[in-house]
Amino acid sequence: MKGTVVLVERATEHAGHWQDALTRLAQAAVAESHQVVVVTLNGIPAHVHRELQGHGVHVATNSEGAGGRLLFALARCVFWTARTARRLLPHRRLPHQFTLIARCLVEAASLRTARHLLGRVPEISVILTAGEALHGLTRTLSGTPHLRVVHEVNTTEDRLVRGLGRLAPPRQVTVICPTRSVEEEIRDRFPALVTAVHPFALADPSERITSAERLLARRALALPETGPVLCLVGGWWPHKDMDTMTAALESLTAPLHVIVAGSPTHPALLERITRAPGIVTLHTLPGPLAPADIRRVYAAGSFTAVIRRPGVGKESGLVADCARFGVPLLLSDHDTELTRRVSPWAIVVPAQDPAALAQAIDQAVHHPPPPPPPTAAEDLGLSTPARMLTLFHSLTRQEP
Incomplete structure (x- = not known):
């Protein structure tokens, strides 16, 4: 058997595409004869747990070993402090600083747990949703060299967290940034940190949705077999510009079915969409x-839209989905690098321009846009799970 691969996921079931990436990476590692340990101390949905165990993956949902249990207990105390501070000081930065510390402790507890279960330092350790700070402290507390996938930078370090960070320089730690924009933010804050840029979303040539799937999906969702359907997938997080999307849907001149899939949403905006004169039906899921449910929504849709606020540079799992599954895409011009990569096959509209978006949707209703070409995933630089594991191995070997 090859060396051990440890995958740490501190996110929960509400964290978007993480379930799919975690399971596919674990399965690929097992297929390559690695011993695989998945550590999810914050919980894991039962169906994901069963799927991983069915592939021979050891899943740890409880902290193990004296060090792991102590670090996780400290993390829970700090999370409680952060929640209390957020209630008392809702507009202050202090609660966010406590959250950064708690995330660091959960990560360290997870790596300590893996070491305890294995009885040694694993050959490859990857935190799939890593915090944006205290990189070196996680390494010091866990005693484990590791890779960290930092998807976005939500907050910066204040004096308290900076002081803790100076206690442990980031040695034997490499941060993987899904986009160049995220890497620039990380390197501005941690110039001594080793970083690499690579998309986190995974792709496989066999994933494209078939015509037969589309018919079955529409029947399953009680949609007409013909006619335009716009699907809006994923939670309505602050970086998404759902105000612009809602205003555009209120201005349509052609009838349209809309599927809204995911949480959270905005009740007031949903009510406006329901009352919009061009909306024939609004389906909410x-x-x-689960990944199968998301795929069914994409299959039922004629096209989808990813509309973000200007300047958002984090990776879009939804754009990756379009490339993987062959789903026609309307995209806001919020990120020049992303626009450059997808403009050969996506319809790009100006950001924060409801009129232009409404016109693009009307055009898509009358003249359905073509699906992305089979090379779309390659255009985005997406890797198969096996290639991503190769990247993890390469970066682990390069660690100073």
Whole structure:
């Protein structure tokens, strides 16, 4: 058997595409004869747990070993402090600083747990949703060299967290940033940190949705077999510009069915969409949704739209989905690098321009846009799970 691969996921079932990436990476590692340990101390949905165990993956949902249990207990105390501070000081930065510390402790507890279960330092350790700070402290507390996938930078370090960070320089730690924009933010804050840029979303040539799937999906969702359907997938997080989307849907001149899949949403905006004169039906599917459910929504749709606020540079799992599954895409011009990569096959509209978006949707209703080409995933630089594991191995070997 090859060396051990440890995958740490501190996110929960509400964290978007993480379930799919976690399971596919674990399965690929097992297929390559690695011993695989998945550590999810914050919980894991039962169906994901069963799927991983069915592939021979050891899943740890409880902290193990004296060090792991102590670190996780400290993390829970700090999380409680952060929640209390957020109630008392809702507009202050202090609660966010406590959250950064708690995330660091959960990560360290997870790596300590893996070491205890294995009885040694694993050959490859990857935190799939890592915090944006205290990289070196996680390494010091866990005693484990590791890779960290930092998807976005939500907050910066204040004096308290900076002081803790100076206690442990980031040695034997490499941060993987899904986009160049995220890497620039990380390197501005941690110039001594080793970083690499690579998309986190995974793709496989066999994933494209078939015509037969589309018919079955529409029947399953009680949609007409013909006619335009717009699907809006994923939670309505602050970086998404759902105000612009809602205003555009209120201005349509052509009838349209709309599927809203995921959580959270905005009740007031949903009510406006329901009353919009061009909307024939609005179907809502609250999340969290399993990967099979998300695929069914895409299959039922004629096209989808990813509309973000200007300047958002984090990776879009939804754009990756379009490339993987062959789903026609309307995209806001919020990120020049992303626009450059997808403009050969996506319809790009100006950001924060409801009129332009409404016109693009009307055009898509009358003239359905073509699906992305089979090379779309390659255009985005997406890897198969096996290639991603190769990247993890390469970066682990390069660690100073």
